[in-house]
Amino acid sequence: MDKLWLIIKREYLTRVKKRSFIITTLVTPLAILLFMLVVGVIFSYEGDESKKFAVIDESGILTVRDGNDLRRRIGDKQKMNTRIYFKYPKTSLSELMDNFDKEEYDGIIVLPSIQNLKTKNYEIFYYSDNQLNIEINYTLEQLLARGIRDYKIEKFGMNKDDLKNLETKVNLEPKPISDKGEDASKLTSIVAASIGGFMGFIMYLAVFIYGMMVMRSVMEEKTNRIVEIMISSVKPFQLMLGKIIGVGGVGLTQLAIWAILIPIITLAGTLLFGYQPPQAELAAGMPEMMDPEDAQIMALAAFEEFRRQNWLLIVPVFLIFFVGGYLLYSSLFAAVGSAMSDDYAESQALTIPITIPVVLAFYIMIVAVRSPDSSLAVFASIFPLFSPIVMPARLAFGPPFWQVALSIVLLIATAILFVWITAKIYRVGILMYGKKVSLKELGKWIFYKE
Amino acid sequence: MGNILELKSVRKTYQDHVAVNDVSFNIPKNCIFGLLGPNGAGKTSLIRIITTITRADSGSVILDGEKLSSHHPSVIGYMPEERGLYKKMKVGEHLIYLARLKGLSKKDAKSKIDHWLVKFGITDWWDKKVEELSKGMQQKIQFICTVVHEPKLLILDEPFSGLDPLNTNLIKDEIKELKEKGTSIIFSTHRMEQVEQICEHIVLINAGQNVLQGEVNEVRHQFKENLFEFEFSGTLPDFIANEYEVISVDSGKVIFKLEDDQQSNLILKRLIDAGVYIQSYKEILPSLNEIFIKQVNEKS
Incomplete structure (x- = not known):
């Protein structure tokens, strides 16, 4: 026990004291913040090129009646949508084409007259030597379609205001039936999904990052040839377990630091730059659908919903899954590390069988966040190879108690079983040199005697 | 102990x-x-x-x-x-x-x-x-x-x-x-x-x-082969070559094999009596290396 503790301490301290650990731990939250900022900027970025189009509209489709019966053309001489200009020259198409370069138009739009008002398809011709980019193309089509709509409204003799009144925005506001039922707002599932997705993602990263760390370290000890000295003092099992626990401690430390740092940095960022992540994201995601005031209200509601989560349950259960999932996978990584030869690239094929369930679990997790009670989600959150990633994703949706309990019991039992089995592989692997090892061989090692 | x-x-x-x-x-x-x-x-x-x-x-x-x-x-x-x-x-x-x-x-x-x-x-x-x-x-x-x-x-x-x-x-x-x-x-x-x-x-x-x-x-x-070696100056008496199995003779150094090592002192005595100036006289024990190689080869 004493020796195990010594090993854990060394594995933990040498990593935590490393400069690279300190830098990664401190810089990552900053990098995440920076990343979010950049993403926000990119999404809110609207092209800075402005386009000028000549419009030939002989039947006056784009001429609309304003309030005072004044007629004006859409976009005539004025900017629409910040960067599209329409001009209605009185020249013919062929003349326009001849002088195209001189006039500095980007293109010529020709609207044929509409024969049948009930038509659903209407072709407008666009003349240019240059391709329109997707965004401008889309905006143009939207603009023109709106113009034609107004034209049709007028021709059909309908009232635009009446038509506006036909549109109703519907919100489903959830209300509980029994007293037990949660008073969920419409944001509940969105917030639960983002919390779930976030936790699932963290688990996914943790399994890979710290699992790989264990694997590399086992491999280094082997290629370094310190391992034989070590196991003449301690049991291979102690060495492996000490390493797994030590690296796991590093992982928890890093998580804890991030759990404290990220909110602080976000807050500091907000104060310093007036940057507000929730609004920025909402605004970036749905720029046209929501006015800033709505976004503000929604962000507040989301925050409220976030606060209302049962964190006292979610956090400890998440930690249990973190520890269980980490134990399970890192023991597999340790076994593979022990079988690796000096040729890292060649040996890396051995990690594939471990990678597959992790990646599968990740994709199931993404589905589970959208429909947390589907049978796939329920199965995957109980099956021990997937549960460390899928169950945390379901936690915020309040899964039935028995499922969580069963999942935890199964996970811990499997983790212990895996540690036991992989220790047998590890024991053989670390003393096996100069041999390329297949998976089949790894399986055989389980049954080798000491 | x-x-x-x-x-x-x-x-x-x-x-x-x-x-x-x-x-x-x-x-x-x-x-x-x-x-x-x-x-x-x-x-x-x-x-x-x-x-x-x-x-x-x-x-x-x-x-x-x-x-x-x-x-x-x-x-x-x-x-x-x-x-x-x-x-x-x-x-x-x-x-x-x-x-x-x-x-x-x-x-x-x-x-x-x-x-x-x-x-x-x-x-x-x-x-x-x-x-x-x-x-x-x-x-x-x-x-x-x-x-x-x-x-x-x-x-x-x-x-x-x-x-x-x-x-x-x-x-x-x-x-x-x-x-x-x-x-x-x-x-x-x-x-x-x-x-x-x-x-x-x-x-x-x-x-x-x-x-x-x-x-x-x-x-x-245990592995000795009763080999003896002496270094001398002067002329080598004939009885050595005639009566004993000589392995090698070169410039003042003779290696010979005895059936029974009891005789080794006798030979030394005879050499001295014959007026040969003996610089060294010793039994050759096999080196571990030789024993090692011999044993390993024997087995395989």
Whole structure:
């Protein structure tokens, strides 16, 4: 026990004291913040090129009646949508084409007259030597379609205001039936999904990052040839377990630091730059659908919903899954590390069988966040190879108690079983040199005697 | 005195081959014991059994009167042939870590390590990282790791490989000194000239079996071929060539073989009587190297 503790301490301290650990731990939250900022900027970025189009509209489709019966053309001489200009020259198409370069138009739009008002398809011709980019193309089509709509409204003799009144925005506001039922707002599932997705993602990263760390370290000890000295003092099992626990401690430390740092940095960022992540994201995601005031209200509601989560349950259960999932996978990584030869690239094929369930679990997790009670989600959150990633994703949706309990019991039992089995592989692997090892061989090692 | 280690019918098989096949030998206390054998003979397998890294399939290993068990690593010091250290650790830290894994308290470990660092004149290495040291320097650290907990049984597997002559002598002296202080030492190698210099007892392992064991001198006597050699000046009397089996004669040096070594004094006497000036006269004992090669070839 004493020796195990010594090993854990060394594995933990040498990593935590490393400069690279300190830098990664401190810089990552900053990098995440920076990343979010950049993403926000990119999404809110609207092209800075402005386009000028000549419009030939002989039947006056784009001429609309304003309030005072004044007629004006859409976009005539004025900017629409910040960067599209329409001009209605009185020249013919062929003349326009001849002088195209001189006039500095980007293109010529020709609207044929509409024969049948009930038509659903209407072709407008666009003349240019240059391709329109997707965004401008889309905006143009939207603009023109709106113009034609107004034209049709007028021709059909309908009232635009009446038509506006036909549109109703519907919100489903959830209300509980029994007293037990949660008073969920419409944001509940969105917030639960983002919390779930976030936790699932963290688990996914943790399994890979710290699992790989264990694997590399086992491999280094082997290629370094310190391992034989070590196991003449301690049991291979102690060495492996000490390493797994030590690296796991590093992982928890890093998580804890991030759990404290990220909110602080976000807050500091907000104060310093007036940057507000929730609004920025909402605004970036749905720029046209929501006015800033709505976004503000929604962000507040989301925050409220976030606060209302049962964190006292979610956090400890998440930690249990973190520890269980980490134990399970890192023991597999340790076994593979022990079988690796000096040729890292060649040996890396051995990690594939471990990678597959992790990646599968990740994709199931993404589905589970959208429909947390589907049978796939329920199965995957109980099956021990997937549960460390899928169950945390379901936690915020309040899964039935028995499922969580069963999942935890199964996970811990499997983790212990895996540690036991992989220790047998590890024991053989670390003393096996100069041999390329297949998976089949790894399986055989389980049954080798000491 | 008793034995530090007694092996009885030790057998170890791996999946595809028998690594150690019914090996028995005793290692007397307080001696330097040579564990010899060609590559792949089973030396390392045997050592791994003694160091409790693996377990024998059958047979028994008695260490200092007790059946080998999991607390014994703390009284064994093992320097494997393939050895390394944690490159990123500092020398002091590293030494303390390994010493504590052998069961020393932090304080004990520190004072014992200091003693060795002073002895080797390398106290200023404490804060150096292992990777900053040259290979020879690392070997010194490795040696300290192996002996710092004052093991009863020290197992050195090719301890001089990769050492320059200066460091070889340094370690050799340390080994002798440890022996004086009562440590029993197993010295595993296939370099026979070192064995002759250092070891008192040997066992020769080949193909998983012990083929030869005993005190170095006894073994050499056991394999002697009654060869004698003398150097002389003057003329060689005829009776030598006529009455005895001469192996070689060259410029003042004769090697001949006797049926019965009782006659050797007689021959010396006859030579002197014949007025030959004898510069040296001695029996040729086979070197361990010759015995080794002969034995290994015989078996295979």
